[in-house]
Amino acid sequence: MLAFILRRLMQSVLVLVVVVLLAFTMFRFVGDPVNQIVSLDTPAEQVAQVRKSLGLDDPVPVQIIRYLYHVVQFDFGISYQFRQPVVDLLAERAPATLELALMSSLISLLVGIPMGVYTALRRDGFFARLFQSISLIGVSLPTFLIGILLIYLFAVTLGWLPSFGRGQVVTVYGRWTTGFLTASGLKALILPSITLGLYQMTLIMRLVRSEMLEVLRADHIKFARARGLTTHSIHFRHALKSTLVPVITIAGLQLGSIIAFAVITETVFQWPGMGALFLKAVQNVDIPIMAAYLMIISALFVSINMIVDLLYAFVDPRLRTTIKN
Amino acid sequence: MKRAFFALALAGALLSGTAGAKTLRYANQGDLKSLDPYTLNETTTNAHINNVYEGLVRRDRELKIVPALAERWENPEPTRWRFYLRKGVKFHNGEEFTADDVLFSADRIRQQGSNHTTRIPKDAKFVKVDDYTVDVILGTANPILLNQWEYWMIVSKKWSEANGSAAPTPPNAQTPSYISLNANGTGPFKIESHQPGVKTVFKPNAAWWDKPSHNLDEVVFTPISSDATRVAALLSGEVDIIEPVPIQDIQRVNSAANTQVLSGPELRTIYLGMDQTRDELLESNVKGKNPFKDKRVREAFYKAIDIETIKTRVMRGLSTPSALMIAPELFVFSKDFVRPKFDPDGAKKLLAEAGYPDGFEVGFDCPNDRYVNDGPICQAIIGMLARVGIKANGLIQPKAQYFAKVLKPNGFKTSFYLLGWTPNTLDSHNVLYDIIGCRDDEKSARGETNLGGYCNKQVDALADQVLGESDQAKRNQLIKQAFQLASDDYAYIPLHQQALAWGVSKSLKLTQRADNAVVLNWIVKD
Numbered sequence: 001m002l003a004f005i006l007r008r009l010m011q012s013v014l015v016l017v018v019v020v021l022l023a024f025t026m027f028r029f030v031g032d033p034v035n036q037i038v039s040l041d042t043p044a045e046q047v048a049q050v051r052k053s054l055g056l057d058d059p060v061p062v063q064i065i066r067y068l069y070h071v072v073q074f075d076f077g078i079s080y081q082f083r084q085p086v087v088d089l090l091a092e093r094a095p096a097t098l099e100l101a102l103m104s105s106l107i108s109l110l111v112g113i114p115m116g117v118y119t120a121l122r123r124d125g126f127f128a129r130l131f132q133s134i135s136l137i138g139v140s141l142p143t144f145l146i147g148i149l150l151i152y153l154f155a156v157t158l159g160w161l162p163s164f165g166r167g168q169v170v171t172v173y174g175r176w177t178t179g180f181l182t183a184s185g186l187k188a189l190i191l192p193s194i195t196l197g198l199y200q201m202t203l204i205m206r207l208v209r210s211e212m213l214e215v216l217r218a219d220h221i222k223f224a225r226a227r228g229l230t231t232h233s234i235h236f237r238h239a240l241k242s243t244l245v246p247v248i249t250i251a252g253l254q255l256g257s258i259i260a261f262a263v264i265t266e267t268v269f270q271w272p273g274m275g276a277l278f279l280k281a282v283q284n285v286d287i288p289i290m291a292a293y294l295m296i297i298s299a300l301f302v303s304i305n306m307i308v309d310l311l312y313a314f315v316d317p318r319l320r321t322t323i324k325n
Numbered sequence: 326m327k328r329a330f331f332a333l334a335l336a337g338a339l340l341s342g343t344a345g346a347k348t349l350r351y352a353n354q355g356d357l358k359s360l361d362p363y364t365l366n367e368t369t370t371n372a373h374i375n376n377v378y379e380g381l382v383r384r385d386r387e388l389k390i391v392p393a394l395a396e397r398w399e400n401p402e403p404t405r406w407r408f409y410l411r412k413g414v415k416f417h418n419g420e421e422f423t424a425d426d427v428l429f430s431a432d433r434i435r436q437q438g439s440n441h442t443t444r445i446p447k448d449a450k451f452v453k454v455d456d457y458t459v460d461v462i463l464g465t466a467n468p469i470l471l472n473q474w475e476y477w478m479i480v481s482k483k484w485s486e487a488n489g490s491a492a493p494t495p496p497n498a499q500t501p502s503y504i505s506l507n508a509n510g511t512g513p514f515k516i517e518s519h520q521p522g523v524k525t526v527f528k529p530n531a532a533w534w535d536k537p538s539h540n541l542d543e544v545v546f547t548p549i550s551s552d553a554t555r556v557a558a559l560l561s562g563e564v565d566i567i568e569p570v571p572i573q574d575i576q577r578v579n580s581a582a583n584t585q586v587l588s589g590p591e592l593r594t595i596y597l598g599m600d601q602t603r604d605e606l607l608e609s610n611v612k613g614k615n616p617f618k619d620k621r622v623r624e625a626f627y628k629a630i631d632i633e634t635i636k637t638r639v640m641r642g643l644s645t646p647s648a649l650m651i652a653p654e655l656f657v658f659s660k661d662f663v664r665p666k667f668d669p670d671g672a673k674k675l676l677a678e679a680g681y682p683d684g685f686e687v688g689f690d691c692p693n694d695r696y697v698n699d700g701p702i703c704q705a706i707i708g709m710l711a712r713v714g715i716k717a718n719g720l721i722q723p724k725a726q727y728f729a730k731v732l733k734p735n736g737f738k739t740s741f742y743l744l745g746w747t748p749n750t751l752d753s754h755n756v757l758y759d760i761i762g763c764r765d766d767e768k769s770a771r772g773e774t775n776l777g778g779y780c781n782k783q784v785d786a787l788a789d790q791v792l793g794e795s796d797q798a799k800r801n802q803l804i805k806q807a808f809q810l811a812s813d814d815y816a817y818i819p820l821h822q823q824a825l826a827w828g829v830s831k832s833l834k835l836t837q838r839a840d841n842a843v844v845l846n847w848i849v850k851d
Contacts, residue, residue: 031725035732038440039366041749041759043770044733046442051734053437053495081358081365082521083494083505092520148553155561163557164352164549165524270549272523280356280522280550283694285725 008309012302019298020071023291024064033080033285054080067291076295077288081281086292090274095177096166097266097273101258103189104197109251112201116208117240120216131205138202143261147195147268154191162188164270196265200254207250211243218242249308256304260297346542347850349833350564351843352549356522359505362478363439363493368747371476372842373546376527377417378478378510381408381427382471386836386847388654388751390471394422394479394511403466403795410457414534416481417508417515424453429482438495443749444477446470468795472750484509513537513846514544522548527845539846559584559828565850566835568843570828572641572698578828587827587837590645592652593747595696597630597706597818599623599740602778606740608688608718616685617740617777623815625675628668629713630706632820639701643824649808651748651756652822654839658805662812664819672713684714690742691719692727697823703743717741737776744776745823751840753804757788761811779816 034051051057055066070077076086115135119128138146155163167184169177179185215221216239224234263275270276274293281289355369362374375383381395392398395408414422431451434441448464463470485491490504508516513533517526527544529537547564549555552571559567560581570578575586599617600606606615616622632646645653646664653659676684689707693700700721707717720730731739748755763780764772771785772778787807794800811817825841832851838844 029726031723031727032729032732032734034734035728036725037365040728040732040746040774041443041755042366042440043443044773047734049437050495078501081356083359083361083364084501084521088501089521093523148557151554151557155563156557159561162563163561164554164563165547268551268554270547270551270554272520276550277522283723283725 004313005310008306012306015302016295016298017068019294020068020291021064023294024060024067027285027287027290028060030282030290031285033287036284036286037080071295076292079281079289080286081284086288089277089289090292090296091175092177093272093274093277096179096271097259097262097275099179100189100192100196100262100266100271100273101255103193104200104258105251105255106197107193108197108200108204108254112204113208113244113247115201116205117212117235119205120209120212121235123213135202135205138198143195143199143264144268146198147191147265150191150195151268161191163191166272192265192269192271195268196258196262200251200258203254204247204251207247208243211246212239215239215242253304253308256297256301259300347540348543348545349541349566349845349848349850350545350547351566351568352547352555352558352564353568353843354548354550354552354555356548357519357525357546358521359494360508360516360519361490361494361502361505362476362480362510363434363441364505366440366476368841372840372844373525374478374508374510375476375512375842376514376845377508377512377516378480379512380475380477380479381410382474384475384838384840386838388839390475393475394427398471400795403468403793404463406461406463406470407454408459408461410459411534412457414511415532416484416511417530417532418481418484420481420483420509422479422481422511423456424459425456426479426482427451427459428453429485430477430479433480433485433491433493434477436492438493440493441477444473466793466795468793468800469750469752469754472752479511480504481509513539517543537846539848541845541848541850544845556828559830562830565830565833566843566848567828568826568841569697570826572643572826574828575641575643575826583831584828585831587829587835588643588824589837589839590652590654590822591747591825591841592655592751592822592839593696593745594647594650594652594822595699595702595743595745595820596647596650597626597820598742598744598775598777598779599626599818600737600777601816602780606687607738608740610686611681616679616681616687619679620815621675621679622681623818624665625672625679625713626710626715627815627818628665628675629672629715630709630818630820631667632664633667634709635702635705636821639698639705640821640823643697643826644821645824646821647819648812650746650760650811650817650819651753651808652839655748655751656753656804656808657801661805662808669709669713676713676715681714684716686716686718688740689717689719690727690731690739691721692724692743693721695724695727696743696745699743699745702820706743731776733773737778739776742776743820744774746774747840753808754788754791757784757791757804757807761807761816762788777817779811779814781810781814781816784810 034047037050038047079086079089115131119131122128151163154161165188166179167188168182169179169185170181171177179189221234221239224238262273263279266273266276267279278293353369357373358370359365362378379393381393382390383393385391394411394414396411398406398408400406410424416422428451431445435445446463450462452460454460488503490502494502494505506519513530514527515530517528519525525546529541549558555567556574558564570586578584578586601617603615605613636644636646648662648664649659691703703719703721707719710717729735731742746760758771759774761784762771763785764775764778765780784807787803791800791803794803825837827837834849836847
């Protein structure tokens with residue numbers, strides 16, 4: 001088991017290194033950071049000086065090695081645009097992204113599972129068909145469009161909810177800012193988390209539906225029927241329980257992508273999270289922020305995957321034996 | 326009972342408190358990236374910091390230079406200026422403003438890491454005469470010395486040194502800089518809190534030396550980069566001002582009950598440039614020669630562009646077609662210049678005379694997130710050129726990639742491009758020097774943004790005369806001659822001045838200045 005964990009850890013480090021390499025190769029195509037730092041009429045010698053001071057005139061391999069050398073010491077550098085340490089900037093924005101991701105996952109589970117169950121049980125009912133069509137919209141409409149539609153409906157036309165920002169936030173535990181404790185903070189969470197969670201919600205709904213349909217045909221459900229249990233108990237105690245195992249796995253894995261793909265939602269709602277910071281960094285060729293964000297997101301995916309793998313090994317005895325051999 | 330009453334009274338007090346306090350909520354497309362007034366030379370940042378820090382001079386509502394921290398000044402000899410500083414001015418932390426701060430700021434802005442080094446000539450010497458008098462000795466006469474000093478903002482010597490911010494924060498800094506997150510100016514507003522890229526809160530400075538024209542108690546600035554969200558925030562009343570309003574939303578903002586669009590011509594000139602130096606264009610099917618070296622070809626391009634259609638269709642009326650490389654507000658004789666008439670047949674004829682009866686292909690570089698509707702303008706131009714047989718292969722890309730390709734560090738790799746320019750000094754000399762001046766002398770900074778490399782030594786000679794001439798009437802004549810030479814050469818194809826568009830709540834009274842600066846001191850809220 002220990003060898004397995006060690007091997008997985010080694011692989012994870014390798015993945016992170018590959019991410020850095022790929023990122024640095026990509027950065028050569030996003031534009032010249034120096035032009036974003038100086039203005040159009042800055043004298044050429046000064047431009048050259050800035051380029052040199054940032055080490056951008058060194059060959060790319062040298063830049064990569066220097067970057068890795070700093071990263072292993074948890075030094076992600078200073079943002080070109082803000083002249084602040086990247087770590088501080090990301091740490092300041094992480095609570096916003098994580099709270100948004102948490103809320104979206106909750107919404108997608110709390111709405112998606114009942115809808116899935118309902119559509120599986122009343123396959124031909126009017127509402128089941130309605131939910132199915134809605135889920136099609138959720139899958140096919142791009143996030144930014146959903147966000148803008150929600151803003152126009154609930155913020156501009158009805159005036160119920162704010163169109164941007166986090167509302168009033170409260171600082172807890174020193175640095176963590178939370179919107180959960182104020183009315184305006186909670187109101188501000190609603191539209192962005194629906195926007196971000198809609199895709200996951202439809203995914204979960206469809207997953208629950210198909211799993212449920214399958215489980216309902218399984219033997220143990222037939223036996224339960226034969227034993228004369230109530231329909232309610234069969235559906236919700238037995239069928240739903242066995243449905244939820246894959247659903248929880250998927251939802252867990254999706255949490256990573258919710259955090260990673262909050263970029264669009266955060267930009268539409270001017271949500272002060274890491275994703276919006278990343279997008280701004282791309283526009284301004286702020287390489288330290290881009291690199292750090294990509295590292296964090298890939299570290300997140302790698303660790304979620306590793307946890308899932310370990311859990312599987314823990315849960316499934318067959319896997320454990322293959323690992324031993 | 327008693328407690329309930331107390332709570333009620335408290336709630337009442339809070340309510341009346343919020344009703345009485347005038348908070349201005351303001352959203353801009355751009356960020357306020359650093360509070361250090363010397364790290365970034367960019368319109369949004371400069372204009373916002375200018376509410377907090379002040380220069381020796383400032384610009385009034387008509388952009389005229391008027392005294393600020395300097396009460397008055399004189400120019401006894403062409404190379405010597407004397408500034409009499411205002412007495413009794415205090416920084417936000419209570420320190421007295423004196424000549425030492427001016428000398429310190431003059432050094433600081435010219436140090437490495439500053440992005441404003443060109444605001445003060447390199448060889449200018451600052452001499453303290455007494456605590457409230459400063460002499461500036463110049464290497465060469467400069468009648469427009471003060472023209473870019475409104476954004477040379479004075480920082481406190483003591484405070485900067487005490488907080489490890491004696492030098493501007495360079496981009497490769499290893500430690501966060503105090504001055505980029507905290508501010509200590511002399512201006513009408515103080516910074517209450519600043520979260521870069523998220524939110525900045527300003528509070529009025531009760532101890533300001535001048536009489537405030539605003540009636541605000543607080544200003545909350547939020548960058549909102551998404552156009553649709555910014556407009557929605559204004560329409561739903563969550564913010565009071567947005568800048569800019571995207572052109573397609575102007576009607577919507579105007580038709581709403583509580584909002585309107587303030588628009589006016591901006592100072593930036595949008596223009597097309599052509600590579601006139603290389604013997605063969607980088608991106609063209611014409612080999613062995615450069616068609617743009619032929620004046621007739623440049624004239625043909627000019628005549629092929631239907632500027633009125635760009636104005637009505639692409640800009641929806643929000644542009645002022647221009648015949649000059651500088652905005653009419655900035656040059657008195659601009660009315661004497663007129664665009665050649667839109668004439669596609671004439672253009673074809675000129676191309677045929679130049680030896681291109683079937684036209685030719687040329688690459689066309691264009692940004693799509695820098696100027697108002699820049700991408701669509703380029704698409705329109707591609708269509709117009711196609712009508713006279715020119716196949717312009719548009720490379721329309723984000724500014725980060727666009728500028729990386731076409732600017733000097735990359736060797737001006739463009740054949741034909743669209744660019745916009747506002748002279749930093751709001752004066753013609755800057756245009757004659759930076760844009761129209763020859764770039765053949767490697768050591769000189771002349772023509773550094775002359776991407777096409779147009780060169781006319783007569784223009785350069787006139788530009789040098791302009792720089793030294795302090796008689797305004799003579800100076801304007803020289804400028805006119807220089808612009809005339811460049812226009813006759815079809816050195817560039819000026820397109821238009823784009824319009825400013827601010828969305829404002831009808832409860833505000835404010836002044837929109839042509840340089841697009843939002844001056845908080847001029848905002849009155851009902």
